[in-house]
Amino acid sequence: MQIQFALFADAANVSQEGKLNILGVFDALRVAGLPSIHPRATFVLRLKASAEDVGAHEVGLAWRNPEGTILWSSTGQLDVGAAPDGADGVDLPLIAVLDLPLDVVGLYRMLVTLDGTEVAGIPLDVQLPPMGAGAFPLAPGAPQGLVS
Numbered sequence: 001m002q003i004q005f006a007l008f009a010d011a012a013n014v015s016q017e018g019k020l021n022i023l024g025v026f027d028a029l030r031v032a033g034l035p036s037i038h039p040r041a042t043f044v045l046r047l048k049a050s051a052e053d054v055g056a057h058e059v060g061l062a063w064r065n066p067e068g069t070i071l072w073s074s075t076g077q078l079d080v081g082a083a084p085d086g087a088d089g090v091d092l093p094l095i096a097v098l099d100l101p102l103d104v105v106g107l108y109r110m111l112v113t114l115d116g117t118e119v120a121g122i123p124l125d126v127q128l129p130p131m132g133a134g135a136f137p138l139a140p141g142a143p144q145g146l147v148s
Helices: none
Strands: 002-014 020-026 028-030 036-049 053-062 070-080 090-102 105-114 118-126
Touching: 002 105, 002 118, 020 036, 020 118, 036 105, 053 090, 070 090
Parallel strands: 028 118
Antiparallel strands: 002 020, 002 036, 036 090, 053 070, 053 105, 105 118
């Protein structure tokens, strides 16, 4: 199996016709403060399976902070069927809607494993807003929420 692409988005779905729709792709966030949570982030992974991939496979996701700590992980089983006659493979879209915990600034990674082997690390850069002109300090006791 090969990863065709993997990304973070605001939303995604698969239409009735089987088309993958993705809205609001991003690779960076600014948060008002830390710790924080990015609520309902969508992680989209599209795999391409060939005839050799027919059968059951384990797919894993792990959310790693810039310090190397895994903040959460999950695995699931993906059952790959045979491609239709004449097709060069099967496209497999995976959509995960997640609350992403954020505890420090820097480059986070969504680690993707297939059958126990790490195959990708999709980056997400998390920063605080710059202080200075146009910046907005938080009032004492204000919630530490998402800015963008």
